[in-house]
Amino acid sequence: MICRILLSLGSCVFGSFVVNVTQTSYQAEENHNITLEWTFTVETGRSPTYLNIYCDLVTDDKSSLLYRVHNGAEVSESQDEKFSGRVQSDKDALREGRIRLQLCRLGTEDSGQYRCEVNTDYGSRSASCRLNVTAATDQRSTSPPQEERKDWKIIIIVLTAGALLLALLCCAFYLGSC
Structure with a gap:
């Protein structure tokens, strides 16, 4: 009974x-690049005495720290090496209760579940999203190599010349029979 009262409280x-x-x-x-975004409750007229944020990538085998704020200050030293220099945060958005993280130069290994936990003096919660990064599509041209194109040009010139010669012979034959 006491547990229920404490839980509801x-x-x-x-x-x-x-x-x-x-x-x-x-x-x-x-x-x-991609921007991941979370929102959290900000009590009006009151800023938290402390704000701690911990955002990480959770994969099957491990957790990699993406972004961390401790007592309102960004802590980049604890960031996982794989994210070093690739994560930018919008510091102004934090005051509005928004966590906006731009992750640059994505790789397929960045796929997974991103979790962000927010702790303040008036609450603590977390939320997650999933990111799927696919391999880059091949942007190379599908046109044939230069040498093949030269061969086709020669064939077209020869066929055109042959058709022109045939037309001239037909005209000469037609005019000669008149």
């Missing part, structure tokens, strides 16, 4: 604090 106190992901699923291509 906890949901009243922390029930108003919410972390949401803007999109639950993202699709991108290798070597492109």
